[in-house]
Each structure stands twice: as structure tokens, then as C-alpha cells.
Amino acid sequence: MLSLRTVQVNRYVTPLREGGSLPGIAEADDGFLYVVKFRGAGQGCKALIAELLGGEIARKLGFKIPEIVFAQLDEAFGRTEGDEEIQDLLRASEGGNLALHYLSGALTYDPAVITVDATLASKIVWLDSFIMNVDRTCRNTNMLWWKKELWLIDHGAAFYFHHSWDNPEKQAQSPFSMIKDHVLLPQASELAIVNETYQQLLTPTFFEEVVSLIPDEWLLVDAPFATIAEHRNAYVQFLTNRLSAATIFINQANHARETLI
Incomplete structure (x- = not known):
């Protein structure tokens, strides 16, 4: 658990x-x-x-x-x-x-200095498309190089739809157009392969467990739901629907990548 x-x-x-x-x-x-x-x-x-x-x-x-x-x-x-x-x-x-x-001594990822291979780049682009993370661009990579490994940080700008909860079913089925600005998109040539693996790792049970971590008091703030349980279920349902629509955001990412290379 x-x-x-x-x-x-x-x-x-x-x-x-x-x-x-x-x-x-x-x-x-x-x-x-x-x-x-x-x-x-x-x-x-x-x-x-x-x-x-x-x-x-x-x-x-x-x-x-x-x-x-x-x-x-x-x-x-x-x-x-x-x-x-x-x-x-x-x-x-x-x-x-x-x-x-706090990762003391970590360096900010610089694409001009550190090379990320196609597999890792595809994994990160898939993740950010899935969670709708707008914050992994050349201007703000939100990745650190620490102990000779790449670490991901700062996902607070993800799931931006939940600030209004406007039609989450439609949001879950939507492409992620802002992936065009992703710092690793040019290297992300293996999204379909990555998707096969991630479809097995992310399960409804895991989604329920991770959503259960959210403190009740956070779910009471600006909530358009009648109960905390409904609010939690809305997150679980979004994540489940988003995973089932992976082909949509993968196609968007591949299309955006084709315009860059």
C-alpha cells in the first residue's frame, strides 16, 4: 500500500x-x-x-x-x-x-550538455502527455542531473483541468497540444513501444492507491463535488479514462515531433 x-x-x-x-x-x-x-x-x-x-x-x-x-x-x-x-x-x-x-549539489538539466537517449526521452514525453504537464520545456526543464542520473521534479502544473473540473471526460480523451514545446520531444521516437509497457504498469488499483494519498483537507478546497469520496473518484476516473485514450495523445506527440525533425 x-x-x-x-x-x-x-x-x-x-x-x-x-x-x-x-x-x-x-x-x-x-x-x-x-x-x-x-x-x-x-x-x-x-x-x-x-x-x-x-x-x-x-x-x-x-x-x-x-x-x-x-x-x-x-x-x-x-x-x-x-x-x-x-x-x-x-x-x-x-x-x-x-x-x-532536496537534492544537494544537483545540476539543472541542460540539453546542450547532457544527451538523453530515445527510450528515456519517449518515457518522459509519454508521462508528461499523460498527466498534461505543461512545465518541461527548454525554458524550464524541471529535470536535474544528480549522482550521474536524471531526476524529474516539479509536477505542480500538471492536471491543469482540475482547477475548474470543466468536462473531465472530454479532457481525458483530448490530445495534449502543448507537448510541442517539450524539451525532449525531438528524441522521443519510441512512444508506441513505451505505451505498451506503461499500459501494464498503470492499473485501476494503483490509481485508487495514489489518489487515496491526497489529504481530505486538500479536497475540501474549491471542490465542485458533494463529497470527498466523489472528488477522489473523479481523479481515479480521469486517470483511468486518460490511460485508455493514450493513442490520442501519442498521435499528437508524434505529429508535433514530425514538424520538428
């Missing part, structure tokens, strides 16, 4: 201002540093849900993902922070947040 650890954030270290939601590096009670994604940031709990689902789906598919944990902030946290903007963010984020283990 899937589960995430919970840590208590003890010390705010520094903001990561290149992130639109102003994540920050913080130290937790287990002695490790984490990149904390705050519920009080602009996209709120929806970004945390996307980060959790996107990251754990990627892990299931075999990608290197920093450990994801729940990060608790008590009401006293951040009172001594001198930056007023950050202090407001921390106050708005009391309670449960999400954090990723």
Missing part, C-alpha cells in the same frame, strides 16, 4: 524565487532539507495535488523522483521571517503542505 512520511518543518532556510509559487528550502525534524511547496501559494492545494499525483505516477513508471513527504507547519513557524511576502505565505500555509527531498 502506498504511503508518504510526514515531517515537521523546523526552520525556513531560503526561498526559491525562480518558482512561480515561491517554494522554499526548509529543514525538517528528521535533519534533512526539503523543497517545500506551500498550500498558501497562488495555485493552492490544487498544485500540491498535482505534485503528489504526478510525482508518484512517475515513480511507479520507474523514474527517479525525490522522496515526496507531507510537511507540517505549526502556527508559530515563520514569525521571525523578515520578508513580509514570505511571512504571509507561511502564515497562509499552516498545517499540511507537500515537500520533496
Whole structure:
């Protein structure tokens, strides 16, 4: 059964201002540093849900993902922070947040320096098409090179439809046109082969397990559903429908790739 650890954030270290939601590096009670994604940031709990689902789906598919944990902030946290903007963010984020283990010394992936082979590129493009991740472009690759391996980070912009839940059935069956901007699309020549493998790895049981990780309190924010159970089921149904429509987003990715090469 899937589960995430919970840590208590003890010390705010520094903001990561290149992130639109102003994540920050913080130290937790287990002695490790984490990149904390705050519920009080602009996209709120929806970004945390996307980060959790996107990251754990990627892990299931075999990608290197920093450990994801729940990060608790008590009401006293951040009172001594001198930056007023950050202090407001921390106050708005009391309670449960999400954090990723900080990969100290990691380098930002640079396509001009590090070559990704066709198989790995196809796997990453398939993942991002599946979860509708708009954030893996040349401008913002959201990949790190750490200990001679490629690590995927920052999936908070995925599943963008869930900010409104406007016709999720149609969204699940739709192509992903923004894949044209994906940094690894030119190398992604094995999408059909990758799809055969991933269709076996992603099951309804796994979707239920990963969605069950979402805290109830996050599902109560801006929810168009009558109950938490309905909200969870909507995510499971979307993921199931999206997987069954893989041919649609694969065709879109292949078409976009043909225009580039």
C-alpha cells in the first residue's frame, strides 16, 4: 500500500524565487532539507495535488523522483521571517503542505550538455502527455542531473483541468497540444513501444492507491463535488479514462515531433 512520511518543518532556510509559487528550502525534524511547496501559494492545494499525483505516477513508471513527504507547519513557524511576502505565505500555509527531498549539489538539466537517449526521452514525453504537464520545456526543464542520473521534479502544473473540473471526460480523451514545446520531444521516437509497457504498469488499483494519498483537507478546497469520496473518484476516473485514450495523445506527440525533425 502506498504511503508518504510526514515531517515537521523546523526552520525556513531560503526561498526559491525562480518558482512561480515561491517554494522554499526548509529543514525538517528528521535533519534533512526539503523543497517545500506551500498550500498558501497562488495555485493552492490544487498544485500540491498535482505534485503528489504526478510525482508518484512517475515513480511507479520507474523514474527517479525525490522522496515526496507531507510537511507540517505549526502556527508559530515563520514569525521571525523578515520578508513580509514570505511571512504571509507561511502564515497562509499552516498545517499540511507537500515537500520533496532536496537534492544537494544537483545540476539543472541542460540539453546542450547532457544527451538523453530515445527510450528515456519517449518515457518522459509519454508521462508528461499523460498527466498534461505543461512545465518541461527548454525554458524550464524541471529535470536535474544528480549522482550521474536524471531526476524529474516539479509536477505542480500538471492536471491543469482540475482547477475548474470543466468536462473531465472530454479532457481525458483530448490530445495534449502543448507537448510541442517539450524539451525532449525531438528524441522521443519510441512512444508506441513505451505505451505498451506503461499500459501494464498503470492499473485501476494503483490509481485508487495514489489518489487515496491526497489529504481530505486538500479536497475540501474549491471542490465542485458533494463529497470527498466523489472528488477522489473523479481523479481515479480521469486517470483511468486518460490511460485508455493514450493513442490520442501519442498521435499528437508524434505529429508535433514530425514538424520538428
